[in-house]
Amino acid sequence: MIKLSMKLNKTTLELFVDEMKPLSQILYEDLDIDIPIRNCSHNYCGNCLVILEKEPVLSCLVPAYKLQGKTITTFDSFKQSAHYRNIRRTYDALNCEPCPICYEAKTLIIESMLLKAKTKRIDNNIDDLSRKFLTKAIDDDEKNQIDFETAQREFSLNSCDCLTSKDLYNIVTKALDDRIKRRVL
Amino acid sequence: MYYRNNKLIIPETINELHQTVLKNPHYVFFAGGTYLMKRHSLYPSTSSQRIISLEMIKDLFEVTRNLKHVEVGSMVTTNKLLEIGTLAFNNLLLDTLSNTATHIVRNQITIGGALATNNIRFSLPGTLSCMDASVELIDLSKTKIISKIIPIEKLYKNDELLLEEGTLIKKIIIPLKTYNFERFYCVGDPIKDPTSTVIFAFRANINQTLLNNIKLSITFPTAGIHISTVIPSELDGVQIPIIPKNAISISKKLVIELEKNMTGVTPLQKERAKRIIQSILYQITPSKKFIDKIE
Numbered sequence: 001m002i003k004l005s006m007k008l009n010k011t012t013l014e015l016f017v018d019e020m021k022p023l024s025q026i027l028y029e030d031l032d033i034d035i036p037i038r039n040c041s042h043n044y045c046g047n048c049l050v051i052l053e054k055e056p057v058l059s060c061l062v063p064a065y066k067l068q069g070k071t072i073t074t075f076d077s078f079k080q081s082a083h084y085r086n087i088r089r090t091y092d093a094l095n096c097e098p099c100p101i102c103y104e105a106k107t108l109i110i111e112s113m114l115l116k117a118k119t120k121r122i123d124n125n126i127d128d129l130s131r132k133f134l135t136k137a138i139d140d141d142e143k144n145q146i147d148f149e150t151a152q153r154e155f156s157l158n159s160c161d162c163l164t165s166k167d168l169y170n171i172v173t174k175a176l177d178d179r180i181k182r183r184v185l
Numbered sequence: 186m187y188y189r190n191n192k193l194i195i196p197e198t199i200n201e202l203h204q205t206v207l208k209n210p211h212y213v214f215f216a217g218g219t220y221l222m223k224r225h226s227l228y229p230s231t232s233s234q235r236i237i238s239l240e241m242i243k244d245l246f247e248v249t250r251n252l253k254h255v256e257v258g259s260m261v262t263t264n265k266l267l268e269i270g271t272l273a274f275n276n277l278l279l280d281t282l283s284n285t286a287t288h289i290v291r292n293q294i295t296i297g298g299a300l301a302t303n304n305i306r307f308s309l310p311g312t313l314s315c316m317d318a319s320v321e322l323i324d325l326s327k328t329k330i331i332s333k334i335i336p337i338e339k340l341y342k343n344d345e346l347l348l349e350e351g352t353l354i355k356k357i358i359i360p361l362k363t364y365n366f367e368r369f370y371c372v373g374d375p376i377k378d379p380t381s382t383v384i385f386a387f388r389a390n391i392n393q394t395l396l397n398n399i400k401l402s403i404t405f406p407t408a409g410i411h412i413s414t415v416i417p418s419e420l421d422g423v424q425i426p427i428i429p430k431n432a433i434s435i436s437k438k439l440v441i442e443l444e445k446n447m448t449g450v451t452p453l454q455k456e457r458a459k460r461i462i463q464s465i466l467y468q469i470t471p472s473k474k475f476i477d478k479i480e
């Protein structure tokens with residue numbers, strides 16, 4: 001057992017857990033947080049995504065000891081962010097969204113693709129002014145950074161096929177457009 | 186060195202790792218954990234097996250490059266290798282990396298872990314064999330650390346991983362050679378449907394209307410890797426383009442070779458292998474320079 005200290009949705013927590021206990025199990029057994037993973041049984045359903053230090057991860061693949069001092073954001077907390085509002089707006093605009101079973105996972109996969117598209121060019125350490133300048137400069141070709149095949153592959157992480165690859169691709173490219181237009185960094 | 190407790194050990198140097206291995210006969214190396222977290226009974230665990238995490242050993246994250254090859258530490262992730270790769274590697278490796286899992290999982294998959302899964306073979310070993318890459322292994326089970334470099338394919342025999350207890354993959358050495366015809370195909374899903382998946386890595390040089398420097402590795406996740414001897418001998422020096430009749434005959438010879446040398450390859454995998462090699466052979470056309478010349 002280890003004494004684990006981590007930040008969950010802005011709250012600092014300390015708990016005693018087995019060092020190899022997966023984060024997914026810590027969330028629902030120790031912290032009573034509902035994540036839809038019950039049917040997975042070693043099949044990589046891709047439903048257990050959470051954000052670990054800004055990057056989406058499959059929480060069933062992360063053991064407790066790797067969480068020491070880290071920040072975890074669950075979907076409920078992510079919902080308060082401008083990034084989520086950007087994706088939600090896109091669902092509404094296209095009148096198309098994932099089913100309730102995979103809504104969280106697919107939304108986080110979209111977030112991971114958008115993050116990758118943006119961070120590819122914008123270094124996190126630059127000041128705000130240069131950041132704005134740079135964002136403007138890359139606006140035009142940014143849209144082409146996510147191709148259909150890559151998107152299809154990324155969505156294969158989640159086994160639910162409630163939406164077609166084309167619908168999902170449209171969501172990603174539209175959300176990226178919206179993110180660039182509104183400067184959601 | 187961090188001892189979280191007796192179960193988890195996190196050494197910071199190769200020397201500390203060596204001491205740890207000598208003192209703890211029953212252990213497992215933990216790299217990215219994408220394989221171990223699902224397949225091993227690490228949690229809840231009733232065994233006395235220790236977990237040795239490799240994540241703090243700086244040497245295992247190093248990447249160095251000279252004119253001939255790139256050396257990549259075994260703890261480098263597949264995403265990181267992909268980032269470095271766009272500057273240095275050939276398309277065969279880049280295609281393999283970008284076809285491995287998804288961005289989210291690639292952040293976690295390490296090169297060492299991708300080579301050392303013990304009862305299933307994924308795509309990286311086949312591609313690295315096709316590129317004539319080698320691995321540096323260090324034997325930590327004796328009082329003196331012994332290091333050796335071997336070609337990647339020597340790590341496996343059919344479906345078996347030949348990595349001895351106490352041996353660590355330290356780094357991978359990848360030649361910076363490119364070929365003007367390279368193809369990577371993964372048909373099926375190696376994780377969800379391993380017994381029907383076929384993974385091809387093929388390279389050759391097209392020299393005007395002749396082929397040479399040919400190498401083909403075929404991976405069947407549950408049956409292992411096969412380096413074809415038939416394909417290079419059939420294609421070496423052959424005139425291209427290859428006519429359909431010859432392509433069909435070569436593909437049949439490949440199936441016979443697989444039947445002779447591999448056990449556990451399913452009929453669907455054989456059929457897929459036949460189709461993939463035919464498709465590759467149809468794509469081999471004379472080099473553009475040559476076509477321009479005769480036009």
Ligand SMILES: Cc1cc2nc3c(=O)[nH]c(=O)nc-3n(C[C@H](O)[C@H](O)[C@H](O)COP(=O)(O)OP(=O)(O)OC[C@H]3O[C@@H](n4cnc5c(N)ncnc54)[C@H](O)[C@@H]3O)c2cc1C
Pocket residue numbers: 044213214215216217218219220221222239259260284285286287290293294295296297298299300301302303307308309348352353354355375376
């Ligand atoms: C959702 C998902 C999708 C995937 N899709 C694909 C795919 O499309 N294609 C594909 O090829 N693979 C795929 N994989 C498999 C993936 O490649 C393996 O899980 C991965 O290679 C394991 O790497 P790791 O760093 O996580 O290793 P770990 O899980 O940490 O370890 C794997 C094994 O290697 C041993 N090991 C690790 N490092 C070393 C070392 N340096 N020296 C000696 N032994 C070592 C460990 O002891 C263990 O036995 C997928 C995995 C997941 C989770």
Ligand code: FES
Pocket residue numbers: 024037040041043044045046047048058059060061
């Ligand atoms: S619980 Fe299904 S992939 Fe994590």
